Amino acid sequence: MFRTKAEATIxxxxxxxxxxxxxxxxxxxxxxxxxxxxHWAALIEEGLAKxxxxxxxxxxxxxxxxxxxxxxxxxxxxxxxxxxxxxxxxATVLDRIIDSIDCHASPVREEIKT
Numbered sequence: 001m002f003r004t005k006a007e008a009t010i011x012x013x014x015x016x017x018x019x020x021x022x023x024x025x026x027x028x029x030x031x032x033x034x035x036x037x038x039h040w041a042a043l044i045e046e047g048l049a050k051x052x053x054x055x056x057x058x059x060x061x062x063x064x065x066x067x068x069x070x071x072x073x074x075x076x077x078x079x080x081x082x083x084x085x086x087x088x089x090x091a092t093v094l095d096r097i098i099d100s101i102d103c104h105a106s107p108v109r110e111e112i113k114t
Contacts, residue, residue, distance in 0.1 A: 012082030015040075016075050041071045051101070061104040070097050 015036050022029040048063035057063075073093045080089035 013075060013078040016078055017082075037071065041067045044070055048101075055106055057101070058104050058106045066100070066104070069100075073097060 015033060018029075019033040019037070023033060024030075045063045045067035048057065048061075048066050051057045052059075052061060052063055073096065074090075077090035077093035081087050
């Protein structure tokens with residue numbers, strides 16, 4: 001993502017911006033960009049799988065589906081941050097992602113929180 005609010009309000013996500021511009025122009029660029037987004041989704045999935053393995057995510061939660069949902073939401077938030085030149089949309093989507101993880105929290109995680 002970006003390191004400061006200033007970067008968020010100016011540039012959004014460099015990979016998302018490149019994908020928007022280049023994916024329809026070149027199959028090679030599209031595949032490369034897809035690889036980067038797939039890698040990002042895999043990292044999110046890996047983190048969620050670790051949370052699940054620790055018993056803090058309910059057994060029915062699907063880390064792969066959640067990772068795709070989260071990446072899609074983050075990209076939308078980044079796009080809105082770029083267009084609106086402000087970060088509330090991104091902050092809202094990040095809050096909803098955290099809420100979503102909480103909704104999938106296992107009873108073990110709830111016990112740890114209290």
